[in-house]
Structures are given as structure tokens and as C-alpha cells.
Amino acid sequence: MQAYIKINEKDKVAVALRPLYVGENFTIDGKQIVLQQDINQGHKFALEDISVGEKIIKYGYPIGVATTNIKKGEWVHTHKMKTALKEKEEYSYQKVLDSLPKAKESFFKGYVRDDGKVAIRNEIWIIPTVGCVNGVVNAIEKKAQQEIYGTVEAIIGFNHPYGCSQMGDDQENTRHILANLANHPNAAGVLILGLGCENSNVEEIKKYMGNFDTNRVRFLVSQEEEDEIEASLDAIKELVEYAQKFHREEISAKKLIVGMKCGGSDGLSGITANTTVGAFSDILVAKGGTTILTEVPEMFGAETILMNRCENIELFHKTEKMINDFKDYFTRHHQTIYENPSPGNKMGGISSLEDKSLGCTQKSGSAIIRGVLGYGEMVDTLGLNLLSAPGNDLVASTALAAAGAHIVLFTTGRGTPFACSVPTVKISSNTKLFDKKRNWIDFNAGRVVDDTTVEEMGKELFDYVLKIASGEKVKSEIDGYHDLTIFKQGVTL
Numbered sequence: 001m002q003a004y005i006k007i008n009e010k011d012k013v014a015v016a017l018r019p020l021y022v023g024e025n026f027t028i029d030g031k032q033i034v035l036q037q038d039i040n041q042g043h044k045f046a047l048e049d050i051s052v053g054e055k056i057i058k059y060g061y062p063i064g065v066a067t068t069n070i071k072k073g074e075w076v077h078t079h080k081m082k083t084a085l086k087e088k089e090e091y092s093y094q095k096v097l098d099s100l101p102k103a104k105e106s107f108f109k110g111y112v113r114d115d116g117k118v119a120i121r122n123e124i125w126i127i128p129t130v131g132c133v134n135g136v137v138n139a140i141e142k143k144a145q146q147e148i149y150g151t152v153e154a155i156i157g158f159n160h161p162y163g164c165s166q167m168g169d170d171q172e173n174t175r176h177i178l179a180n181l182a183n184h185p186n187a188a189g190v191l192i193l194g195l196g197c198e199n200s201n202v203e204e205i206k207k208y209m210g211n212f213d214t215n216r217v218r219f220l221v222s223q224e225e226e227d228e229i230e231a232s233l234d235a236i237k238e239l240v241e242y243a244q245k246f247h248r249e250e251i252s253a254k255k256l257i258v259g260m261k262c263g264g265s266d267g268l269s270g271i272t273a274n275t276t277v278g279a280f281s282d283i284l285v286a287k288g289g290t291t292i293l294t295e296v297p298e299m300f301g302a303e304t305i306l307m308n309r310c311e312n313i314e315l316f317h318k319t320e321k322m323i324n325d326f327k328d329y330f331t332r333h334h335q336t337i338y339e340n341p342s343p344g345n346k347m348g349g350i351s352s353l354e355d356k357s358l359g360c361t362q363k364s365g366s367a368i369i370r371g372v373l374g375y376g377e378m379v380d381t382l383g384l385n386l387l388s389a390p391g392n393d394l395v396a397s398t399a400l401a402a403a404g405a406h407i408v409l410f411t412t413g414r415g416t417p418f419a420c421s422v423p424t425v426k427i428s429s430n431t432k433l434f435d436k437k438r439n440w441i442d443f444n445a446g447r448v449v450d451d452t453t454v455e456e457m458g459k460e461l462f463d464y465v466l467k468i469a470s471g472e473k474v475k476s477e478i479d480g481y482h483d484l485t486i487f488k489q490g491v492t493l
Contacts, residue, residue: 001450004028005271006047008060013044013076015058015267015349017449020045036073041430042267042349042413044076056081059270061302063355076351083352085301087327087337093316096308097368103286106253106462108469111188111246114213118255119185120406120423120469122246124155124239126191126232127182127484129205130163130198133222137193140232147237150244152188153471155236158421158484164198165493175200176376177486179208180402182217183378186422188246189216189239191232196223215242248471254288256469257379259400259408259422260363261294263393264342266413266429267349270359272457273411273429273445278365279458280409280465285367285383292379292403293364294387294396296326300337301354302361306386310369318372322388329489344414363411375487379404394418394485407468409461415440418483419476423468426475427461442474 004014006028014028020039025032028047039045044058050070055062064081074080111119124144128137141157148155158181162174182190182205194202202219209217218235222228260277262269281291299306303323310316330337337353350356364384371381375388376399389399397408397420408420413429415437427443428434434444443464448457468474476482 004045005449007058007271010057010060012047012050012057014047015271016041016043016045017268034073036071037075039075040349044267044349044351046070046072046074046076048072055084058355059358061354061358063301063358064352077349078346078351081351083354085337085353087331088324091304091307091320093310093313094304094308097311098366100282100286100367102288103283106287106466107250108253108256108466109248109471110251110255110469111185111248112251113185113246114216117185118251118406119188120471121186122151122153122188122243123186124152124189124191124236124243125181125187125421126155126157126193126236127178128159128163129178129192129194129200129202131159131161132164132195132198133193134159134161136222136228136232139229140193140236143229143233144236147233147240149240151247152240152243155240156421156482158482160484160486162486162488163200166199166490167493168490170488170490171199173376173487175204175208177398177402179205180376180378180404181421181484182209183212184401184404184421186406188243189218189236191218191220191235191239193228193232194219194221196221252288253284253466254382256284256465257290257292257404257406258284258465259292259294259397259403259405261393261396261400261408262298262360262363262411264412264414264416265345265348265350265356265359268429268446268449269348269411269413270362271429272448273413273427274359274362275454276445276448276457276461277363277409277411277427279454280461281363281384282365282367283458283462285365288382290379290382290385291367292373292385292387292400292405293361294389294400295360295391296322296388297330297337297391298353298357298360299323300327300357301352302357305361306364306369309367310372315369315372319369319386322372322386326388326390348413373403375399377403390487392485394420394483395487397424398483398485399487407465409465411445417476417479417481419474419481420483423474424476425465425468439479440475
């Protein structure tokens with residue numbers, strides 16, 4: 001295993017790839033570095049003397065400024081640096097476009113729906129319009145398991161606490177997300193279960209769904225039924241029978257839509273897992289497919305890299321607005337924009353939001369950005385897209401699924417068991433996590449510092465995603481984990 005990595009030739013710090021100890025010495029760029037302290041895996045050490053107020057460079061970009069003089073070989077972390085982010089920035093479009101060469105077509109075994117949409121699962125979904133019927137949804141899901149047969153792979157209920165006592169954007173968010181999920185092709189059939197007196201009732205959700213197939217979607221209002229559970233089970237039996245018409249067939253990978261998200265990051269996330277996902281994204285985009293990157297607050301400090309890869313000035317301005325709208329969201333609630341890295345992030349070696357963001361955006365690879373989506377919008381442009389959503393794992397992953405992602409790739413340095421409504425692939429940034437939490441982690445990108453390269457890992461991940469798309473289940477699916485979380489910004493009545 002390598003001892004350290006200097007990511008970019010401009011960097012003033014290197015990252016420990018294994019635990020390093022005081023007194024160890026390395027020759028880096030012709031200079032001898034003697035470590036002044038122990039350095040944990042994922043943490044940084046100085047490659048040169050850095051003066052107070054001087055910018056600290058990692059990934060080739062500033063990740064903050066020194067709050068004290070730092071000597072060559074010293075540990076560089078939150079105790080000696082701080083963010084340099086401001087609440088407002090002035091942006092200009094410095095177009096940097098590098099089109100990926102077209103790649104050989106690949107295929108997976110999926111489902112083609114009656115409307116031509118492509119799916120990777122043949123499931124029945126139960127979606128409540130309001131949190132008041134969550135318990136009923138749970139009871140229906142439990143009883144409905146005996147109805148699974150043939151090509152139907154699962155019957156899943158999704159709980160959430162919203163749908164009533166909401167106003168403005170919050171109510172709109174709920175309606176858009178529920179309608180988008182009801183239209184998601186991974187669900188061969190959908191039962192939308194309402195209470196009857198809620199704001200976002202069945203009739204309201206119908207308005208947001210547009211044209212839908214009445215063979216595929218059933219609606220039920222609990223207050224209008226003598227026994228809502230029995231009535232729901234009858235509807236599910238019909239949906240299961242309808243779903244039997246679908247069988248897996250060969251489909252081009254250019255039809256795949258994959259969301260990209262990270263959470264519980266560590267100092268290796270931007271070096272191993274996120275770069276692996278970036279390599280995957282470039283492969284899929286080169287084959288004509290689509291990827292979606294989200295987590296706007298974790299773009300702060302790296303946003304100009306994404307802005308300059310926008311295909312045109314219109315997309316640049318949409319990205320600029322997306323960034324500034326999120327900064328305004330923070331300041332409206334009297335919060336600073338840069339208090340993002342969690343205690344777990346810091347423990348893993350991330351020292352500032354810029355540090356986290358520059359690692360986070362590695363998931364975008366090098367493709368041109370061809371679409372920018374608002375929260376609750378569905379993807380309609382092939383290639384790499386940006387999606388407005390917060391950094392919260394459950395909220396952002398739900399937003400990716402609601403935008404049309406068939407699969408979500410979730411990188412992590414700390415580990416998490418959650419999953420959203422579509423297969424959620426957990427990708428570890430380090431081998432220690434993979435070995436410890438094999439019940440959570442599906443793919444080990446930590447091998448990048450052990451025995452392989454980012455390019456090879458990206459190809460392995462692409463092949464693995466095709467297996468998932470063809471029916472292989474991820475760990476969270478096997479465990480039956482499925483979450484639905486909607487972005488809430490305002491008051492509750």
C-alpha cells in the first residue's frame with residue numbers, strides 16, 4: 001500500500017493512505033519530509049511551511065486558510081485552518097468543455113413498460129399521500145407479501161410524515177416527489193393511498209402525475225372504505241396480475257439513469273470512492289447514458305469547476321442560481337453556509353467545506369454538464385445532470401429517485417444501512433470499512449490505494465451496475481430497507 005498521495009502538483013498538503021507515525025520521512029518532489037506528528041489515514045500533512053493566513057491547497061484548489069504557522073511535516077486539520085468561504089460570490093463563465101469519445105454499446109436485462117420507459121425492477125409500490133396512513137401502509141405491505149409471485153420482485157410501502165399541514169414550497173415539494181415516484185418505471189404497479197381530508201389528497205396528486213396508465217395505478221381513499229386494508233389488498237392483487245406481463249429483456253445501457261450521492265465521507269472519499277464513481281459516470285455517459293449529481297451545499301467551494309463545465313451560458317446561469325438559492329436558504333434561516341462537515345467527516349480527515357466539496361464533486365467525472373434540474377424535476381436530458389437538493393442523505397437520495405434515477409450510487413467512508421426507493425449501492429472509500437460492514441457495503445473502492453487504479457475500479461463498478469440493473473440485489477434490498485424523505489423548508493401548521 002502507498003503511504004501517502006499528493007493529489008495535484010499544486011498541492012501544499014499530502015494525504016495519508018495508511019496510518020503514518022512521527023519520524024517517518026518521505027522524499028516528495030525532491031524535498032525530504034519528516035513527519036512531526038502521527039497522521040491518521042485520510043488526514044493531511046504539510047509539504048512545505050505554510051504561514052498564517054496563507055491558502056492551503058488540495059486537489060489543486062484552496063480548501064481554506066491557515067490560522068497559525070504550519071511547519072513542513074505537521075498535521076493539517078481543523079486546529080490549524082479554517083474555511084475561506086463567503087456567503088456571496090461573483091461568478092463568471094470560463095467555459096472548459098472536454099467531450100468524451102463515444103464508447104462501445106453495453107447492455108443489461110431490464111423491463112420495458114407500455115409507455116416505452118425502461119425499468120430495472122418489477123415491483124409494486126404503496127405510496128401514502130399523507131403521514132396519517134403510514135400505519136395502514138405498513139399493515140398492507142405486511143399482508144401483501146403473500147401475493148408476490150411470477151415476475152413481481154417485491155411489494156413495498158413507503159412512509160413519510162407529510163401531505164398535510166404544509167404551505168407553499170413544502171406542499172409543492174411533497175406533491176411533486178410523490179407524483180414522480182408514482183410515475184417511476186421501477187414500479188410495475190402503484191397503489192396511492194390517501195386518508196381523505198389532507199391537503200395533498202388523491203385528487204391533488206393525480207394533477208401532478210400528468211397522463212398515467214389506469215391499469216398501472218390504483219387510488220384508494222381510506223375514509224371512503226369500510227375496510228381500507230382489504231380494499232387495498234384487492235387492488236394490489238390486480239396490480240400484481242398486471243405486472244406479470246413484464247419480463248426482462250436486453251436493453252441498451254444508454255437507457256440507464258444513475259444518481260450519485262455521498263455521505264459519511266472521510267479523507268479518502270475524494271481519492272478512492274468518489275473518483276471511482278466519476279470514472280463510472282464518464283463510462284456511462286460515453287455510452288449514451290445519464291448520471292445525476294446532487295448535494296448542492298457540498299458543491300460550495302468547488303462550484304466553479306462544475307459551472308465551467310456547463311454546455312452553454314444558460315446552464316451556467318441555472319447552476320449559478322442553484323448555488324445562490326441554496327446559500328440564500330441558509331442565510332434566511334440565520335445559518336452559516338460553511339458549517340457542513342459533520343463530526344464523522346472531521347474524524348475521517350475532512351477539515352472544511354471546501355475540502356469536502358472538492359472531494360464530493362469528484363463523482364461528476366469529467367463529462368460536460370448538459371442539464372440542471374430544480375428539486376422535484378425529472379431528468380429529460382441525456383448525459384451528466386446537476387440536481388438541486390440538500391446534502392442530507394435520505395432527502396438527496398429520494399430526490400435522485402424522484403428525478404428518474406434507476407439506481408443510486410452512494411459512497412461512504414463511515415458506512416450507513418439506509419436505502420431510498422431504488423437500489424442504493426453502498427461504495428466504501430476504504431477497505432477497513434468494507435471488511436467490517438459487509439452487511440452494508442456492496443462495493444469496495446478502497447482498493448484504489450491497495451492494489452488497483454481508479455480507471456480499473458470505474459470499469460469494475462460499471463460492470464457491477466449492469467448486474468444490479470439486470471436483477472442482482474444490493475445489501476439494503478436484501479435487508480428490506482427502503483426510505484422516502486421529502487425536503488421540508490417552511491412552517492408546519
